[in-house]
Amino acid sequence: MGEPLDTSDWIAVTAVGVSVASMGVSYLWGRYSAKAARDSAMSARRSADEAAAMTKLSLEQRHDDLAPGPAPAEIAATVRGGGVTDSLVGSITVPRGYRVKATAYFRTGGSTELSIGPVLHANQPVMFQVEKWPPGSEKPVTKEIRFRFWPPIEGDDVEPWSCRCGKPTGDTMDGPGHWEWRVPVRRDRTPIRINT
Ligand SMILES: [Zn+2]
DSSP, X not given: OOSOOOHHHHHHHHHHHHHXXXXXXXXXXXXXXXXXXXXXXXXXXXXXXXXXXXHHHHHHHHHHHTSOOSOOSOEEEEEXXXXXXXXXXXXXXXSSOEEEEEEEEETTSOEEEOOOOSEEOTTOOEEEEEEEEOTTOOSOSEEEEEEEEEOOOTTSSSOOOOOTTSSOOSSSOOSSOSEEEEEEEEEXXXXXXXXX
């Protein structure tokens, strides 16, 4: 030491300084850009999550909108004659076309499939036999009816439509319905009024 630095030494020192400084800048830039990338990945994930949540919400909303309405409080079933044996009959009305299955559950246990559908038409009351009503019958043996509904499919005699929420389609009409009602049955003795 003691000798003055010559020009080439200064250049070397300066170069080290510049390179240290630029390493610092690139280090900071690296940290900044990594954070920016992390932030943008997070915000992309957040908006993807939000989009998925909104899609799920809108699918659920659409599922609710496409439902056959809230289940009626009861099936007020009436006795109809005309056959060999009288029948206890009920009816339902739905706002659009559906595939349907109805199962009657007995007070004493057990169940039976009712003859209804398989396709319901929009706003047309459909009448179905709840059970036979032999002479002397007082009270329905049917406690409640479980209705299973599905969107109609291609080939049904109503316009097909779909609900894409992921619940069962009506292709087989086995298993759970896309929508279900469980409705108690009551014998209605109100005489049928005929408008004159
Ligand atoms: Zn649905």
